[in-house]
Amino acid sequence: MKPRDEFANVRRRRQRHARRCWALDASHESAPGVPDGIRVDKKGNLYGAGPGGVWIISPEGKHLGTIKVPETVSNVAWGDKDGKRLYITASTSVYRIKLRVPGVNP
Numbered sequence: 001m002k003p004r005d006e007f008a009n010v011r012r013r014r015q016r017h018a019r020r021c022w023a024l025d026a027s028h029e030s031a032p033g034v035p036d037g038i039r040v041d042k043k044g045n046l047y048g049a050g051p052g053g054v055w056i057i058s059p060e061g062k063h064l065g066t067i068k069v070p071e072t073v074s075n076v077a078w079g080d081k082d083g084k085r086l087y088i089t090a091s092t093s094v095y096r097i098k099l100r101v102p103g104v105n106p
Helices: none
Strands: 036-040 046-050 053-057 063-068 073-079 085-090 094-098
Touching: 036 073, 046 073, 053 073, 053 085
Parallel strands: none
Antiparallel strands: 036 046, 046 053, 053 063, 073 085, 085 094
């Protein structure tokens, strides 16, 4: 994945470093689903609804993998005391999966 030119280096005068905005092309995916419901874990990875389930994206913008879900995913949220459970809302069900890295709760 490459940063989109118009979003590559969004600089703000009060920040010491540039931030990057990545565009992930999922047009090659045939599974149903669209990006939505993004959450972050303590390593900076993004978890969000996407084609075929929950997409996991590294801080560098690389698609690390997809948590496959048998329905179209609409949202995700961290839960449980240790913050290592990812709750996934889908078309007609709620799923949960235990992960190794805890999520960041607002």
